[in-house]
Amino acid sequence: MTIRLVIADDQAMIRAGLRLVAETAPDVDVVGEAADGEQALAVTRRLRPDVLLMDIAMPRLDGLGAARRLLADPHPPKIIMLTTFDTDANLHASLRTGVNGFLLKTSPPEQLIEAVRAAASGDALIDPAVTMRVIASFATRHEPTVPPELATLTQRELEVLRLLARGLSNPEIAKELGIGDATIRTHVARVLQKLGLRDRVQAVVFAYEAGVVRAGQRERPC
Structure with missing residues (x-):
């Protein structure tokens, strides 16, 4: 089965690199791109991909806001959030939104493809660096x-x-x-x-x- 993927990032070079990596996988087809959260909403609702790979920090509407709106739709895609974690102060909020994975923009190519496949199959993948350095950080603010x-x-x-x-x-x-x-x-x-x-x-x-x-x-x- 071919996995239909949409990539959303406000940096054209990042999108091009992600597309290049994703298309090395024979079972992944990049069907669309978006440069901000509003475009991500429109493109995703129009093309109905299996998986949306989306940056958290984007203009007009950030990735977290776009994810919340999409996941409220009747048949939402699986969503993987991209982060630099040093600048994404709201990353922990994404955990409660219902997304299907987190990747660092510095993650190795094979991990990106693994995350897309895991999300498409209903599983989730979290970059271990995100797990320890961000999730643990927010979780221990409370008893x-x-x-x-x-x-x-x-x-x-x-x-x-x-x-x-x-x-x-x-x-x-x-x-x-x-x-x-x-x-x-x-x-x-x-x-x-x-x-x-x-x-x-x-x-x-x-x-x-x-x-x-x-x-x-x-x-x-x-």
Whole structure:
């Protein structure tokens, strides 16, 4: 299946570079571009792509505002936010918006394609640097609140949640715990179901706000 992708960024050179990277994947077709949030709304609603790759900081309407409007539509696309994280003070607000991933503009090309594929399949991908340096930063501004749903997790599921929140992919979690990929997929699905979460993005927020992981902890355990 071909993934239809729209790219939204106010810098033409950035859009060109993202298009170049995306089109190296045989299953990704860049069907449109936008230079600001208002254009992103119009182009996305007209072309109905599977995935929208969108910068947070854009003129007229920023990426966060555009994402909120699009996700209120009956059949919204999957949305991946692009960030420089040093300048995107509102990045943490995007976590509650319902987007399907976060990437740094400095992320390697293969990670961009992986994020697009993950979003298209209903999963989510967060750049580990965003996970630790931004999400942890905002989450620890408040005392952790332990929700009762956390007690429903088994010890193994809690381990999976911790590793997931630190930015590890399913194969990396499987390797860390010494179990198979299929088993990890099952554990992740059960964690999301028990906690009433939609995807990995919401799981990261939950883990930090519940105190399951905290700022300053290593991204990848030894």
